[in-house]
Amino acid sequence: MAKFKKADSMLEWFDQRLGVVNFAKVMMTEYWIPKNINFLWAMGVLLTMLFTMLLVSGIFLLMYYKPDVNMAFDSVNYTIMQEVAYGWLFRHIHAVGASVVFLIIYIHMFTGIYYGSYKKGREMIWISGMLLFMLFSAEGFSGYMLPWGQMSYWAAYVITEIFGGIPFIGDDLVVWIRGNFYVADATLTRFFMLHVLLIPLAILGAIVFHFYSLRFPHVNNEKGEFFDYEVEAEKYLAGDKKHSKVIPFWPVFLSKDVFVMGVFLIFFFYLVFFHYDFAMDPINFDKANGLKTPAHIYPEWYFLWSYEVLRGWFFEIAGISGKSLGLMAFGFANVIFLLIPWLDRSPTVKPANQRPFFKYWFWILMADLMVLTEFGKLPPTGPNAWVGFGASLTFLVLFLSLPFITKMEAKKAGRK
Amino acid sequence: MKEFKILAVILILVGITYYGIEPYAHSVMHPEVAPADFTFQDVKNVDTKLTGNAANGKTLVEANCIACHAIEAAGNPAVMSNADAAASYGVVPPDLSHAGRIYDANFLANFVFDPVSAMHLQHKYNAESGKQFPMPSYNWMAPQDIMDIVAYLQSIAVKVTDDKAGHKATFEAACGRCHNMQYAGIEATTPADNLKTYMGTVPPDLSQYIKSRGEHYLHSFVNDPQVLLKGTSMPRVGLTEKAQEEVIAYMEEIGDSKKAERNSLGLWVMAYMVVFAFLAYLWKRKIWEEVH
Ligand code: HEM
Numbered sequence: 146m147a148k149f150k151k152a153d154s155m156l157e158w159f160d161q162r163l164g165v166v167n168f169a170k171v172m173m174t175e176y177w178i179p180k181n182i183n184f185l186w187a188m189g190v191l192l193t194m195l196f197t198m199l200l201v202s203g204i205f206l207l208m209y210y211k212p213d214v215n216m217a218f219d220s221v222n223y224t225i226m227q228e229v230a231y232g233w234l235f236r237h238i239h240a241v242g243a244s245v246v247f248l249i250i251y252i253h254m255f256t257g258i259y260y261g262s263y264k265k266g267r268e269m270i271w272i273s274g275m276l277l278f279m280l281f282s283a284e285g286f287s288g289y290m291l292p293w294g295q296m297s298y299w300a301a302y303v304i305t306e307i308f309g310g311i312p313f314i315g316d317d318l319v320v321w322i323r324g325n326f327y328v329a330d331a332t333l334t335r336f337f338m339l340h341v342l343l344i345p346l347a348i349l350g351a352i353v354f355h356f357y358s359l360r361f362p363h364v365n366n367e368k369g370e371f372f373d374y375e376v377e378a379e380k381y382l383a384g385d386k387k388h389s390k391v392i393p394f395w396p397v398f399l400s401k402d403v404f405v406m407g408v409f410l411i412f413f414f415y416l417v418f419f420h421y422d423f424a425m426d427p428i429n430f431d432k433a434n435g436l437k438t439p440a441h442i443y444p445e446w447y448f449l450w451s452y453e454v455l456r457g458w459f460f461e462i463a464g465i466s467g468k469s470l471g472l473m474a475f476g477f478a479n480v481i482f483l484l485i486p487w488l489d490r491s492p493t494v495k496p497a498n499q500r501p502f503f504k505y506w507f508w509i510l511m512a513d514l515m516v517l518t519e520f521g522k523l524p525p526t527g528p529n530a531w532v533g534f535g536a537s538l539t540f541l542v543l544f545l546s547l548p549f550i551t552k553m554e555a556k557k558a559g560r561k
Numbered sequence: 562m563k564e565f566k567i568l569a570v571i572l573i574l575v576g577i578t579y580y581g582i583e584p585y586a587h588s589v590m591h592p593e594v595a596p597a598d599f600t601f602q603d604v605k606n607v608d609t610k611l612t613g614n615a616a617n618g619k620t621l622v623e624a625n626c627i628a629c630h631a632i633e634a635a636g637n638p639a640v641m642s643n644a645d646a647a648a649s650y651g652v653v654p655p656d657l658s659h660a661g662r663i664y665d666a667n668f669l670a671n672f673v674f675d676p677v678s679a680m681h682l683q684h685k686y687n688a689e690s691g692k693q694f695p696m697p698s699y700n701w702m703a704p705q706d707i708m709d710i711v712a713y714l715q716s717i718a719v720k721v722t723d724d725k726a727g728h729k730a731t732f733e734a735a736c737g738r739c740h741n742m743q744y745a746g747i748e749a750t751t752p753a754d755n756l757k758t759y760m761g762t763v764p765p766d767l768s769q770y771i772k773s774r775g776e777h778y779l780h781s782f783v784n785d786p787q788v789l790l791k792g793t794s795m796p797r798v799g800l801t802e803k804a805q806e807e808v809i810a811y812m813e814e815i816g817d818s819k820k821a822e823r824n825s826l827g828l829w830v831m832a833y834m835v836v837f838a839f840l841a842y843l844w845k846r847k848i849w850e851e852v853h
Binding site: 185227386396400406407408410411415419423430432511515519522 | 579766827835838839848
């Protein structure tokens with residue numbers, strides 16, 4: 146065993162045992178981030194903070210929540226909201242946080258797409274990010290069921306029903322997921338387990354993996370510039386901070402993130418205290434009733450675009466029913482973002498606006514997703530159904546044409 | 562500057578999307594309805610300009626009403642238990658101690674004259690359905706007599722304070738024969754089984770309806786249920802605007818009891834975050850000065 150000399154300070158004591166000095170260097174003070182980044186690069190830290198808030202508020206809710214169809218609604222709306230001191234605050238933080246986390250995830254994702262941060266060595270960052278997106282979606286869906294209100298019940302009913310469209314195994318699959326022939330106590334209890342144990346564990350793992358995947362390729366920057374990190378880091382450490390292209394994670398990068406966090410939190414707490422309806426649908430304050438279908442059933446806002454891709458196909462084409470077509474389109478929509486690093490065939494890493502064709506592709510995609518989101522909420526009747534179909538078709542065409550568009554772009558760049 | 566541009570783009574995209582899925586979608590799914598009418602102009606069988614004589618009203622009420630209705634405030638107890646009353650009439654006739662205060666005078670007079678048309682329940686009680694409303698119409702009475710009854714009920718009406726206890730009394734008098742309010746420990750005076758037979762459905766527990774429906778909806782719904790739920794069996798109860806406000810205030814006191822705490826704490830937390838963001842900005846500037 147190594148010889149230990151008596152430590153002169155607490156830091157040294159810990160350093161002898163845990164190597165904290167080196168650890169802090171590797172993780173913080175000599176973890177290098179490019180200097181030319183804007184506040185969009187603070188979204189990752191915002192997400193980390195939001196996840197922490199969700200975790201902490203969730204633990205408090207867990208102390209009083211009862212996962213039983215006869216007790217769930219009142220345990221939330223009476224015990225937590227009205228009896229427990231500040232229970233309402235934890236619920237509001239949790240519900241608003243769960244909704245806003247998706248806003249930030251979408252900003253984070255589309256920042257990645259805009260700056261091309263998913264290619265040339267950053268593929269694993271992208272994959273792990275999409276894994277987080279999928280896990281968060283599952284977390285959001287399972288959590289929404291827990292208060293056992295009307296929308297909890299009917300959204301769960303409609304979404305689990307979607308799996309029934311899968312050929313051959315569909316019907317059995319629905320029963321397997323629900324644990325019953327309809328959405329019932331067994332469904333609530335298993336989604337409770339998923340929501341408070343299995344998915345959060347997976348998310349924690351995926352966050353660690355996501356961070357790890359950032360280490361070798363490093364984060365991208367505003368210009369998509371590649372440079373030698375070691376040279377730039379040496380410059381920085383030698384004191385030429387102004388000319389170095391990098392900054393350390395702590396304190397320089399984080400000082401900016403903390404400021405962004407502060408501004409974000411003003412907005413966030415405004416929503417928590419004064420404007421929470423968008424995250425806590427009023428209909429969900431009616432207790433679940435399997436015999437009374439609400440007039441309008443819609444999922445949470447962050448699922449609306451993919452829900453509309455599903456709903457857009459409402460008529461038969463070439464002998465395939467609208468329902469099956471919708472299901473195929475829905476499946477496509479849910480995996481296609483994962484494949485972006487391979488659909489984008491241009492090697493250029495640049496902001497979208499500096500890429501001759503991709504820029505149109507990007508902004509049309511944004512517009513299309515907004516249309517899908519909007520019409521995913523409106524009743525799918527009359528002209529709305531056709532807008533939904535058009536937007537859903539546009540979505541497919543956009544992704545199917547991406548390889549060709551980017552290939553053309555690469556050729557054009559090669560000619561220059 | 563560039564960062565402000567990026568922020569502006571994000572705010573615009575998020576703003577448009579928010580507008581579409583919240584206020585706009587809401588207006589499509591819940592179109593505006595006719596404004597609430599607290600004078601109940603549509604029923605005018607009784608000339609409400611006549612001045613009532615409370616003394617004569619007392620005689621009329623004692624002769625016609627207290628066989629079914631308790632009026633505790635005037636010393637007339639219920640003649641039957643709630644269970645028996647519900648079995649006889651379908652629903653427990655409400656105690657009339659508050660009637661003169663909570664019901665609009667025009668509504669009340671016309672209700673006594675013809676309950677079904679005042680309550681907007683013609684779709685349920687008509688020649689075709691053969692159903693009979695449990696309370697008789699007093700359309701044979703002279704308008705003056707009806708106004709005397711109204712004057713009497715007003716003269717004995719219990720006064721309540723403008724606080725939670727007062728709001729509760731109004732709620733119980735107006736809605737208590739049909740609705741539970743579990744979070745306040747209030748159970749409808751009529752047993753659920755009777756209500757199911759009488760109304761076709763068990764009226765919902767109202768504990769959380771201030772949240773699920775909101776004040777705006779309740780404002781028109783309670784004034785006239787048919788406007789928002791065409792064909793519903795819930796009657797128009799005919800409350801004055803003030804009584805209706807008390808009922809809705811009570812629903813909020815029970816259903817959203819932490820509202821005041823939320824609003825005051827909210828301001829403090831936001832003020833704290835403003836200070837936090839400002840200090841964070843100063844810190845950021847100091848640190849970034851070295852690298853720019
Ligand atoms: C709660 C979930 C997530 C957390 C906590 C998280 C956290 C982070 C952090 C801290 C960073 C580094 C700083 C930054 O560039 O913002 C980062 C970068 C990145 N994340 Fe995430 N992220 C999450 C979800 C996602 C999702 C859903 C995607 C999209 C598929 C994604 C894709 C990326 C990409 C591409 C980068 C690199 C950005 C660049 O190189 O410029 N992340 N993430």
